[in-house]
Amino acid sequence: DEQIKENDLAEEFVKNENAFLHKRKELIRKRLKELNINQSDLAEVLNHQKGYMSELINGLRPFSKEDIVIIHRLLNIKLEDLIPPFISQGRANHIKNVLSKLPDRYLKLRKQDLLDVC
Template identity: 45%
Template sequence: MKTQFDIEKVIEKGVITNELDYERALISDRKLRLLAKENIHFKNLRVKLRDIIEKYENSEWSDVDEIDDYKLIENDKAEQIAELERLFLENRKQTIRKKLKEFELTQENLGSILGHKSKTHMSELMNGIKPFTLKDLVIINRLLKIEIGQLIPLFLSKEDQTKIKEAVIKLGKPKIKLTSSDLVVC
């Protein structure tokens, strides 16, 4: 399940291919705007990301006659999902910071514990620029006593929910159902 946008992977590909990644890129651009003031690495990432965003906008949104209701609905849904992800990442960051403060640790200390030597890399992880590894999140869970549900997104998009329901029906397993905690309103 892809629940976090990885800027460097998009930059490596050089292209945005769907509305959800477009909305994620716009959110990442706003994050990078703030971080770029303090670090040239983030400034360079932002320049590259903005070029890719512009290419996508020119190919998908520049011809007004090509924009129909379906395109607008698709964009609205993508925007909602990206915003839910942004809120989740912001809450996770604040929760980790609060716990670090409780234990009198710095973000740099946490980076050392996780085996990340670069301050920049740790900043990218905390700010949602790069995704934490599952191992990182398990260590944070155990070390800082943070509920795993606050570290790992437990929601599913409507598209994923539909695919799962169709697969269950196809298998003929009516006892298997998604719980309400698996749902997201999008």
């Protein structure tokens, strides 16, 4: 039963992550089009190869913090639409373990907090 719950959570994490990455990709592409620049131009601004830029935009590789800030400023996309709100399952488990040992029992991860885990 516990294993089924973990599997269900894992599936929901993947679904949420994929939805976030798809939305971010579409926002970036939309703004590039509106500004009449292409992905290669953005790659040049960020000092990346075209293929690497494609991997970044498609979510296959993570953007650096600096890339995120540049894209935010250049394309005027909100940071919350660029920065994935996910934490790893291992990190979430560690946090839950530490919080369970703290005296203030009000510090707990809610189910929604865990949905932002990948």
